Amino acid sequence: MSQxxxxxxxxxxxxxxxxxxxxxxxxxxxxAQKLQNGILEKFDDSAILKNAxxxxxxxxxxxxxVSPLFFPGGDIGSMCVSGTVNDVxxxxxxxxxxxxxxxxxxxxxxxxxxxxxxxxxxxxKEADIKIVTGDTKVVEAGKGxxxxxxxxxxxxxxxxxxxxxxxxxxxxxxIVTGPIGNHEVAMLKAKQMIDFEIDTxxxxxxxxxxxxxxxxxxxKINVIKDPTRGGLASALIEICDHSNCEIVIKEKDIPVxxxxxxxxxxxxxxxxxxxxxxxxxxxxxADVTDTVLxxxxxxxxxxxxVTSKDNPQLTMETLSHGRRRIGMLETxxxxxxx
Amino acid sequence: MSQxxxxxxxxxxxxxxxxxxxxxxxxxxxxAQKLQNGILEKFDDSAILKNAxxxxxxxxxxxxxVSPLFFPGGDIGSMCVSGTVNDVxxxxxxxxxxxxxxxxxxxxxxxxxxxxxxxxxxxxKEADIKIVTGDTKVVEAGKGxxxxxxxxxxxxxxxxxxxxxxxxxxxxxxIVTGPIGNHEVAMLKAKQMIDFEIDTxxxxxxxxxxxxxxxxxxxKINVIKDPTRGGLASALIEICDHSNCEIVIKEKDIPVxxxxxxxxxxxxxxxxxxxxxxxxxxxxxADVTDTVLxxxxxxxxxxxxVTSKDNPQLTMETLSHGRRRIGMLETxxxxxxx
Numbered sequence: 001m002s003q004x005x006x007x008x009x010x011x012x013x014x015x016x017x018x019x020x021x022x023x024x025x026x027x028x029x030x031x032a033q034k035l036q037n038g039i040l041e042k043f044d045d046s047a048i049l050k051n052a053x054x055x056x057x058x059x060x061x062x063x064x065x066v067s068p069l070f071f072p073g074g075d076i077g078s079m080c081v082s083g084t085v086n087d088v089x090x091x092x093x094x095x096x097x098x099x100x101x102x103x104x105x106x107x108x109x110x111x112x113x114x115x116x117x118x119x120x121x122x123x124x125k126e127a128d129i130k131i132v133t134g135d136t137k138v139v140e141a142g143k144g145x146x147x148x149x150x151x152x153x154x155x156x157x158x159x160x161x162x163x164x165x166x167x168x169x170x171x172x173x174x175i176v177t178g179p180i181g182n183h184e185v186a187m188l189k190a191k192q193m194i195d196f197e198i199d200t201x202x203x204x205x206x207x208x209x210x211x212x213x214x215x216x217x218x219x220k221i222n223v224i225k226d227p228t229r230g231g232l233a234s235a236l237i238e239i240c241d242h243s244n245c246e247i248v249i250k251e252k253d254i255p256v257x258x259x260x261x262x263x264x265x266x267x268x269x270x271x272x273x274x275x276x277x278x279x280x281x282x283x284x285x286a287d288v289t290d291t292v293l294x295x296x297x298x299x300x301x302x303x304x305x306v307t308s309k310d311n312p313q314l315t316m317e318t319l320s321h322g323r324r325r326i327g328m329l330e331t332x333x334x335x336x337x338x
Numbered sequence: 339m340s341q342x343x344x345x346x347x348x349x350x351x352x353x354x355x356x357x358x359x360x361x362x363x364x365x366x367x368x369x370a371q372k373l374q375n376g377i378l379e380k381f382d383d384s385a386i387l388k389n390a391x392x393x394x395x396x397x398x399x400x401x402x403x404v405s406p407l408f409f410p411g412g413d414i415g416s417m418c419v420s421g422t423v424n425d426v427x428x429x430x431x432x433x434x435x436x437x438x439x440x441x442x443x444x445x446x447x448x449x450x451x452x453x454x455x456x457x458x459x460x461x462x463k464e465a466d467i468k469i470v471t472g473d474t475k476v477v478e479a480g481k482g483x484x485x486x487x488x489x490x491x492x493x494x495x496x497x498x499x500x501x502x503x504x505x506x507x508x509x510x511x512x513i514v515t516g517p518i519g520n521h522e523v524a525m526l527k528a529k530q531m532i533d534f535e536i537d538t539x540x541x542x543x544x545x546x547x548x549x550x551x552x553x554x555x556x557x558k559i560n561v562i563k564d565p566t567r568g569g570l571a572s573a574l575i576e577i578c579d580h581s582n583c584e585i586v587i588k589e590k591d592i593p594v595x596x597x598x599x600x601x602x603x604x605x606x607x608x609x610x611x612x613x614x615x616x617x618x619x620x621x622x623x624a625d626v627t628d629t630v631l632x633x634x635x636x637x638x639x640x641x642x643x644v645t646s647k648d649n650p651q652l653t654m655e656t657l658s659h660g661r662r663r664i665g666m667l668e669t670x671x672x673x674x675x676x
Contacts, residue, residue: 014673017567017673018567018568018667018673020568020572020666020667020668021665021666021667021668022668023567024666042502042504042580043503043576043580044428044429044502044503044504044580045398045425045428045429045503045563045564046396046397046398046425046426046428046429046431046493047396047397047398048394048395048396048429048495048502049394049395049396049397050394050395051389051390051391051392051393051394051395051494052389053389053391053392054389054391054392055389056386056387056388056389057386057387057388057389057395057492058384058385058386058387059384059385059387059435059437059470059471059492060383060384060385060437060471061437061438061439061471061472061473061488061490062439062473063439063440063441063473063475063488064475065441065475065477065481087383087384088384090382090383090384091382091383091384091386093384097397099397099398099399099490100399101399101400101401101488101490102401103401103403103441103486132397133397133398133399133490134399135399135400135401135488137401137402137403137674138673139403139483139486139674140673140674142480143403143482143483144481144482144483145477145481145482148441148477148486150399150401150439150473150488150490152399152437152439152471152488152490154395154397154492155384156389157386164380164382164386165381165382165383166380166382225383226383229355229356229358229361230356230358234358238381242380242381242382327359328358328359328362329356329358329359330358330359330360335352335355335356335476335478336355336475336477336478
């Protein structure tokens with residue numbers, strides 16, 4: 001008996017997902033106490049929220065299956081809050097509340113879960129979003145990978161904001177908020193797939209406050225998109241398709257950190273396809289380019305222009321002044337990086 | 339090469355989760371075409387929704403790890419829509435939109451996924467809820483179990499509705515909408531853990547239209563709760579705790595189908611703890627008991643009363659006219675039933 005109770009305190013057991021006493025105690029002690037905000041700890045099946053009267057609602061979800069769980073610069077916890085906050089922010093919404101669901105593998109250490117939930121609490125505070133509802137399921141050992149997390153967030157959009165991947169127009173400026181590829185290279189390090197010393201850490205971060213700042217200066221933002229899986233190239237191609245336009249970017253202007261460039265060179269990766277977790281593509285009217293760049297700070301760069309309608313494609317002016325069409329990522333460079 | 343492309347058409351490959359072309363094609367063909375509703379197929383990272391001005395918003399999430407995926411009366415698809423619709427309905431909200439996220443195991447047959455998505459589309463139509471945003475991740479074989487699904491729904495609550503597990507008051511009637519235990523017994527059958535013939539099928543169903551009908555007759559509903567994992571007993575105990583009250587139920591009045599009772603007798607299960615996927619506990623003012631029962635139809639039964647304040651416990655008057663206190667489920671009777 002004492003053995004059994006010792007184990008229950010240290011690692012996840014199938015009964016932690018049963019709907020019974022053990023599950024209630026686990027959720028109370030390990031989750032709710034750390035995330036309390038006046039709504040979550042009511043433990044109703046459905047959280048009840050105030051409504052910003054009349055404003056449009058943005059809704060977005062993501063599942064996180066990142067492996068390993070902890071990596072330079074972040075972990076699955078910081079990622080699951082940042083990612084969903086950022087997705088909602090891409091519609092120009094101010095994130096309001098989110099859900100948090102765990103699929104736990106039997107045997108995972110409670111210490112690991114505690115560390116992840118601490119990280120979730122920290123980033124939720126930083127992003128100023130309330131976690132208001134959640135769910136916990138447990139699967140047998142060998143039917144998961146320690147912990148998978150799903151989050152879903154909603155936010156409200158001000159009436160004078162109109163941002164969508166369908167809104168790029170000819171003449172618009174294409175900006176990226178900082179150097180690309182750091183997240184995927186940090187994951188390569190975490191997966192021990194590179195054996196030389198680099199300082200790169202993941203860029204995982206919630207960007208909602210950054211965008212609130214930009215929108216307080218100008219509303220002439222037409223598109224915001226996060227270049228996660230598939231990288232900058234895939235995200236820009238999606239914008240070209242949705243807005244039915246051509247975008248031309250200049251290779252020389254695309255910010256890539258030295259270490260990221262070195263890794264790409266060595267192992268034959270293209271930074272354009274590397275995943276990011278704390279960067280946005282921002283497409284704005286040309287006349288507010290400087291305002292936007294100033295609001296975003298020194299890491300943001302103007303990388304291109306929306307050049308024409310009706311021929312949806314992404315073109316890059318290369319360092320050697322050639323032009324080439326950029327295609328979508330064909331196969332994964334690296335699985336389970338988010 | 340031809341082998342590779344044949345496989346990609348028949349089963350899930352790690353590249354279906356890469357963010358690249360293959361993932362876009364998969365989502366388009368197998369998911370979006372079946373679920374289109376004018377919002378989902380925009381493929382923005384965040385769905386933009388109209389707002390029912392001023393109304394409170396209900397938000398709820400659930401992950402589904404049910405095994406096997408198909409069972410008498412339903413599948414993980416019907417379950418993932420019904421469950422989340424029902425959770426939102428327990429707050430008295432009218433469900434509005436939902437998210438849909440898949441964690442797919444490499445190697446799962448596309449035929450299986452297609453069948454599940456057909457089922458999702460059918461129940462979403464029945465419940466009149468729009469699936470507006472989603473996500474797809476792929477994990478390696480042996481790191482999942484074919485398919486896990488997460489859903490998150492929001493709904494709007496009319497101003498004159500005030501329903502919560504904190505609202506049971508002394509004198510209230512306790513009603514259950516139909517016979518209990520059918521879902522878990524259907525899962526026992528599906529798991530081949532009983533080897534005799536029974537007709538029991540899962541009760542999985544969305545109950546929002548039923549509740550809309552009740553609320554059109556009376557607003558004196560104080561609590562709605564779905565007795566899923568942990569069953570009727572655990573759900574009632576949660577209400578006792580939240581509302582700080584005693585509830586007394588009568589064993590003779592609790593509806594249990596003959597086959598479910600027989601299974602419980604034979605294998606020593608208690609129907610009070612069996613999971614349901616299409617039943618609600620409804621607690622209402624005593625003076626509207628008949629109105630509520632009539633709106634719910636002939637399967638609904640009055641099973642008890644809220645008897646006193648400040649002594650939160652669940653008591654059952656047994657068939658032999660004794661009284662016993664009912665505790666929370668201690669350990670899982672059966673894992674992964676939802």
